[in-house]
Amino acid sequence: MKLLLIPDKFKGSLTSVEVSKAFIAGVKKSGIPFSSHYIKASDGGDGFMNAVAHYKACISVQVISENPLGRPIQSYYLYNQESNSAYIELANASGMELLKPEERNPMLTSTFGTGLQIKDAIEKGVKNIYIGLGGSATNDGGIGIAQALGYSFLDKSGNRLLATGASLSKINSIDDTDVFEGLKQIRFFAVNDVNNPLLGKDGAAHIYAGQKGATKEMIKELDLGLRNLDVVIFDKYSFLYAELPGSGAAGGVAYGLKSFLGASYCNGIDFILELSGVNDLLTKEKFDFLITGEGRIDEQTLHGKLIQGVLALGVRKNIPVIAICGKLDIEKKELKKRGIYDVFEIQDSTKSLDYNMQHAADLLTAKTTEYFGLLLK
The missing domain is CATH 3.90.1510.10 (Glycerate kinase, domain 2)
Incomplete structure (x- = not known):
């Protein structure tokens, strides 16, 4: 399985690099064979x-x-x-x-x-x-x-x-x-x-x-x-x-x-992805999934934010997009209707916001392990 990672930061807890590292650690723990490529991106906002x-x-x-x-x-x-x-x-x-x-x-x-x-x-x-x-x-x-x-x-x-x-x-x-x-x-x-x-x-x-x-x-x-x-x-x-x-x-x-x-x-x-050369990369290599995400996914996510741009890229290149978030504030079916293949949130709903933000990397790794582990069954 080949994964292309283009996540946003989880504001206040993880940089986009840290999101990618925690995600990769989770896929490794799942036992599924994979390779990955990371694209550093921004939607024009912070970063x-x-x-x-x-x-x-x-x-x-x-x-x-x-x-x-x-x-x-x-x-x-x-x-x-x-x-x-x-x-x-x-x-x-x-x-x-x-x-x-x-x-x-x-x-x-x-x-x-x-x-x-x-x-x-x-x-x-x-x-x-x-x-x-x-x-x-x-x-x-x-x-x-x-x-x-x-x-x-x-x-x-x-x-x-x-x-x-x-x-x-x-x-x-x-x-x-x-x-x-x-x-x-x-x-x-x-x-x-x-x-x-x-x-x-x-x-x-x-x-x-x-x-x-x-x-x-x-x-x-x-x-x-x-x-x-x-x-x-x-x-x-x-x-x-x-x-x-x-x-x-x-x-x-x-x-x-x-x-x-x-x-x-x-x-x-689009501006940052053009700088990154991702279109050339996708011409040369085939990926099974595009991985993106941000701290909170809500209705505003679909109004020009990074995830929307990654989703548009996935649609153009016919690559399914999986989104990760700290908290999901929109119906999953609504996101799937917009073209996202799947989405999962990493928060522990029994814990406080501070706890979830401080332990975001571990939570992301654990949820990723669980998610991709199911693909092996």
């Missing part, structure tokens, strides 16, 4: 730069930036000299993990720090900039990034607003007279990990802001604020990008990158 560095020769560029609440931090991005490209991970300067749980509030946070990284790359002469989205602490529609590059957002009285979620509903006009020189000569790519639109029940605020510390009232206000931003941008530039799949990524950052920087959208998993 984007690690995945890029795994496949491309890059140097790390250090930058003094700001965290989502404006505190100075040491950050970095990757630079590839051959293609004169920078690879920036939104979470590196604007990520939720940079804040304590009690500090998380998308009304107050900003992507300005990521904008400083982009500005640094442009000043160094970079011509292609890829921004991996996901893991953000923000819901600012990308106005923080835009502000760092010279855009100003003004209220009805002409006062300059802070580039935060709370300011979205107050924006009356945009001043672009001081936009960073040479911006139009740069090619920008928003590497998305989701396909949600900007607005409404499936949009940036309603789907993601609650995870970032927003109350129900804040979510409503943030959605209204993004609607206002969309109106102001249409009045200024005649752009209509809110309904594009992916515009809701990272609290609307994808929408902002497209509106202010002319960015193209890239599907994150």
Whole structure:
């Protein structure tokens, strides 16, 4: 049996490499003869730069930036000299993990720090900039990034607003007279990990802001604020990008990158899989199963996350996909209806969340041994 492993991390407990090692240990214990190949992947969210560095020769560029609440931090991005490209991970300067749980509030946070990284790359002469989205602490529609590059957002009285979620509903006009020189000569790519639109029940605020510390009232206000931003941008530039799949990524950052920087959208998993050379691999070798997984599989998993990308790859290449997760929050029959061959969760339901996260590797190995052991019977 030949297995191709393309798992995501189990956030807070296992890296994708650790997931693969625990899985392989489990298959070995089952006694089933097998060989395996591991692909390091990312959907454009957390781990984007690690995945890029795994496949491309890059140097790390250090930058003094700001965290989502404006505190100075040491950050970095990757630079590839051959293609004169920078690879920036939104979470590196604007990520939720940079804040304590009690500090998380998308009304107050900003992507300005990521904008400083982009500005640094442009000043160094970079011509292609890829921004991996996901893991953000923000819901600012990308106005923080835009502000760092010279855009100003003004209220009805002409006062300059802070580039935060709370300011979205107050924006009356945009001043672009001081936009960073040479911006139009740069090619920008928003590497998305989701396909949600900007607005409404499936949009940036309603789907993601609650995870970032927003109350129900804040979510409503943030959605209204993004609607206002969309109106102001249409009045200024005649752009209509809110309904594009992916515009809701990272609290609307994808929408902002497209509106202010002319960015193209890239599907994150497709982007990384292309870098990995997996299509060439699958042309040369045949695999019995594709193995993927993440900490929690739910409805959102099927909206542009890594597992959806692996599933699409499996369908194209006619390889059944087995998914592993810490917790399954969607009916198994629903996943099978979408094309997944099988799925199993590793959690011990009699134990606490902390226990399951701390013992995730052992649980994954044990469940894998049990699963593949049944194939021998």
